[in-house]
Amino acid sequence: MARQLSHFAVEYAQAAIQEQIGQVNYMAQFDDQGATRYALVNPSEELNEIEMLTQLLEQSEFDSLIDGLYRESELGSELTVRTVNKAGEVSNEHAISITNATLFTALRELVTYITKAAGHENVKLEGDMDLFGTDNPEAFLNFMLGFDSVQYIERAQGQVVREFTPQSGFDALQSAVESDADWEAPFLSLLNLARMCTAARIGTAEIIEGALQKAISVVPKDARGYFALGEFYGALNEHQKSAEMFEKAIPLDEDEPALYTRLGLAQMNLGMPANAERNFRKAIDRELEPKPSTQYLADMLVSVGRGHEVPALWKERIEADDQNADAHVRLGIALINTDQAEEGEKVFDNALENLEDALVVKRMYAPYLAQKGDMDRALDFYEDCLDVAPTDPGLMYEYAQTLVAANRGFEAPRVLRDMLQLQLEPNLRANVLATLVETDQPKRAEAVQLAAQKVEEGDVEGALRELRPLKTWLGDYWKMWAVIANAYNAAEEWRDAEEAAVKLVDLYPGCEPAYIEYATALAGQERHEEAYQALAVALNRISGSAAIGLNLAMAAKKIGRDDEAKMLAGQLRPALQQRPDLIQVLDQLEK
Template identity: 35%
Template structure:
């Protein structure tokens, strides 16, 4: 099976760099689906001083042969293809070079009018196939479009490829707006080139999400696209997203209203896609506090959606947040009546009952589901913890085992199974279940708990240090407790419970730098340890790094960590920073959440709100 790597083509000053970067990929795409051939595109990149990885500057001549040889070796390729594309007015000159191990490079060249772009590239692809002895290769995927428009499309498509990398955490430095403009120019030159229009929508979405272009510039271009395609809902959806991310909520809602109307009026847009538009409108309305409108939108979307009706999850959350949670079970009961054989519908119904603290009803619902779904193992998996909680350990273990027979590497279930074994008095089987959980590539939450528990079972004498340290703390012997715990983490550096205890005690001793280090280590092992976040914040405050503490607390609140102790600490940090109005606002939110009559909290809030 020959493996061919396609490098970017060098270009003359009259050809955009993006065209050269994508030309190799275009020629390689002709081997898509050809049996026995493996091809790949390889973009030459450079790393800048700040760590940003960007495309190497466009070469004006063929790539140095030493570079090609390195690519041959690094990619374990049988051949590397690169070349040079030049343009003078309406004429093109293309050079294709094929390099192989232990052989001199082979070169194909041709000059042709721009109008012959498609047959020229097809000829170049056929030459590569012939040199490699490949038969049955497909044609190069060039649309029947005007050549000038197609070159503009390649330039814009290159920006789309690089913008996708930016969304993954890297932001190659190119002129992304120039790429979007190239696609708009392609559309203007040849309105039949649908690929350019679709690429423009995708690129605009990428630039919005990764914030790679000024919003006013993007807005102007999207409006231009909307004017040129007044019946297309997709461009209005993209424009609505831009407004949402720039805080223009009402503009987003108005634009999305129009997108929904266009989607519903279009015969080419299926109901499921219309439902996605309506759901997004509901999310915008919900964010703007238009609860009644959002509810109507979610219900409209559910009517259009096929099973499993994802908009109903949003409707459920809305009902819970607006003190109408008692209506939520009825929503899912209707779904079950329509699809009684669907296990996940029963599970979502039971989860709503569980949220309402109706555990017995949730258990009965899953019992009924077992009958309606012929004993589906997924139902058993969700019923098992409810049985264990009710003391029905033997049946719970049977259901866990049925599930694990089909999904033996489900780490979270293995941890739950271990807990049930423990509750049932089958302690000798717990270590094996924990080891299996750790071998199953668990997430950090499961790994931290399984690892800590296994350490405690296998090292009871060493874990005794935790108990001794706690006793010393009760006697105010903090330094002695720290000494014991430091020995323990030396033996078991992944025992997060000891690190968490240390972080707290270091703060009490005023060793705030050590507390920060211990807290960070704890959170690396177990990111879900909320008390440790508080210890980390306290360590930063102890070092007078109040701005860092403020930023951390804001980040935590944005990610769902909003316990009363964290909020109180945040209000205190705000006050330290002189942000008194923000501190009072947080204090008011705490008072509303806690309710009247909590004297301890009121005493702290009074201190925060005072001068």
């Protein structure tokens, strides 16, 4: 409650004076078995020490701050606020009493206190409905309590503490919806909470499903509730249920193209391409240019062997807007993919000549030209793009790779080292470091490849003899650590395998084999619960990985989580239909 009182009061104050007001982040970061997690820090039971506040101010750009203490009792609550400057001087200490009935009055008093502290006297605030969105203080109170869960997951980027459950957040938001069904904020926040929990695997499927169903029961005429439930079922690969929800949503908002698009995607997953095509076309009819569902329709046509129909879709988009660079690019690619390379190249070349802004055409044409072997032209286009976006990491990396392919690898290290000066996403950084090793130290990179071959041939000891001396020189080369972890596991040297896998995860958090090697090393030490937890973290990081999902299901089964193993096996089955050996594993997991 204390967190949300300050959060909403600052939001309203900022809106009233049109100025930025800083807020304290009530979270602590910690390491949990190799994963970074964030814990909520509950406000203290006493006002903060002045010395701590002055230290905080010295480290900030602000001259003063507002400190507060929230206390609850059976008779109501009280909020004490005060202003502290860098010299540690306290001013304007003020107490605000809060009851359910006086919540809005108390919030207004707090907002006014903040705006005055920011140097704005006599700020006029709007009426309750305009300011708070509702005139029901009970609904607003529950909304604040539920929104705390939304904000926590959002700020933690899904990396919440293991023991966190969203149930109380859902319950509070549901109460707010029931108190004022016409107020959208709690309803939409509940849907958002469900989406975040689904994406980050927070809470159980039953909790999320139940919360969405309850919200829909209160607001049955809002298509957005069915849309969210359809998304949820889709994430669980329950595509029939997903399609049913989108079908229920459409009569409630027949002009919303996203409903038809999502229904079409669910039908594609159900093996109903004709139905999907009808709904993709309905979505396109309702969309404004550039009509994004065209790409879904194009993908569907390709999947059923009708790729020859795709160019016509993009020609239609170009006729509607001849400066649509993306449509030109996709037309060119569609022609190339249907064995009309010469025509596709003409489309690219004409776009380069006729578009007012052809940069995206150069960006997409360059990799095709490089693959074709026209390195000089590809490099020219990359360099034109780099003139406009000199610090685009993806562009720089493709350029470096093309330099290597063009036998100009001696130029690549400069580009790669420039990349390492940027704030790179960890997975890209790992691959940049790997490419730098392979261009700067090719003989050592080759030694790692030879060691990997020895592991495959069963000469584990020989591989480890080759690899041990390389640790000194290739400490940032993730491919070496992958081979080492695999070799140690093959040799049943579990502790060494664990250490190598941890190093690999640190270097390359998106590496699927890293987590599997780590879990294997833990299981070899009979640390099965830790292996399960590690794989759960991995699936959260790499949500589409069938390999990690399968290993997680087996780990769950090993520690007696049979229901979870069955659920995961059911989700994996559509993706593994072409692997009869793995289907047998899924059958065992579902027993």
